[in-house]
Amino acid sequence: MVLKSGNLQPVDRALGHSASRLIRHKREFNVSSILLSGGKGAEGSTRRLQSSLDRTSLLRLSPYSLGRKGPQEDPYGPGKGNTHLPELAKKGLVPFADIPGHPTTCDIASKEGSSTSGSYLPSRPGEATIGGVDPESDFLRSQGLSRAVVTTLKASRKKVTFNIYHKIWKKFVSFCGDNPPSQLNPNIFQILDFLQKGLELGLSTSTLKVQVSALGAFFDFPLADHRWVKRFISASSRIRPQVLRRTPTWDLTLVLDALSRPPFEPLESSNIKNLTLKTTLLIAVTTAKRLGELQAISIREPYMRILPDRIVLTLDPGFVPKVVSDFHRNQEITLPSFYENPSSNDEASWHLLDVRRVVLAYLQATEPWRIDHNLFIQFQGKNKGRKASKISIARWLKSAISTCYTLQGKEVPSSLKAHSTRAMSASWAERRGASLEQICKAATWASTSTFIKHYRLDLPSSQDLSFGRKVLQAVIPP
Structure with a gap:
């Protein structure tokens, strides 16, 4: 197929020698060899060139191609680099249909100057500043x-x-x-x-x-x-496969036992630091909330409701959760009472872990110097009474666990993370009979697979011993 030059406008001589330019003007153009090299081309395009090429036709490479210096620098050989998207013509020129409002090839060449082989013509208005602040x-x-x-x-x-x-x-x-x-x-x-x-x-x-x-x-x-x-x-x-920690990094039973002893109890004689540590850890393990959600708990009305058997909390409406949805924004946090009226020594001991009781004591202790309406506030320093940061809350959680280990004469785990309270809380709830739906609602997981894949811990259970014991019972005569 031969195109006569009558349909082409004269080339602007200001462009210089055409050998290094985007187009080359001759009397006749033999285009029979300019074909797409196999595979499916751009969506909606055909496998042949337009019947005529005039000045308004735009010759360009695919704008989706990630650029490289040129075919002479391609370490993979000709035609083997940048093959992740629709393939280009072997000659590097793909004619597109006329696009109203787009500059012509000559216009782009006159503005951009010489183009590096293998790059594409930008259809965007301009280049951003790499070194800018934003x-x-x-x-x-x-x-x-x-x-x-x-x-x-x-x-x-x-x-x-x-x-x-x-x-x-x-x-x-x-x-x-x-x-x-x-x-x-x-x-x-x-x-x-x-x-x-x-x-x-x-x-x-x-x-x-x-x-x-x-x-x-x-x-x-x-x-x-x-x-x-x-x-x-x-x-x-x-x-470098990801190693999921299925074994708990710390012992919840040991920690809860320590929270029931001095210096955390009795609450009336506990200092504000230990009261803050106990309140933070108890709320974290009984709600399975993220640090950001713990920080966003407000004591203003109507976001806090104190009822006879629980405290119901709602996150401050200005808080933006990790996942922005009605389910995550409108969640309620319930802090239940725990053996409010104990009838035995064991129940009296368990009542010391009553999170409702602990929160009320914390509110009373912080009321004289409280400035912000967030539940957790700084208890010392120049920001005393101000909202606690997520970093502070994370530090309190780790400090509470470390203190409990030290009080029990145990070595403090070396890899403590505040985020581990979510996995610990959800796993023990499941161990004690909570359904997956209840767990996901409390922890605001949209899917049970999130808990099963990322948070469920392998907690010790007597049932885990049953299989091995059944095998060993083979020595017992029938």
């Missing part, structure tokens, strides 16, 4: 979005997530060194090398996944769906 916002603004829309889009992630993503992006930019990344044309080789460096430094698969999510957010590209990235993450899980 590169994601800069990038979104460079695409033509208003500041109001950018602010709304950024609200889709929590501030802590934004901070984590921003740190990862800064590390990635630093890793790239003299070859800074382009948010308009992400380089898959740079990204994989960055992930490889993290793997060699000992990062877990879950951490690598966070890095992929962060880079995908800044590149505005579904990086996790890239076939090489998916394969890399799959390989990392085999190279």
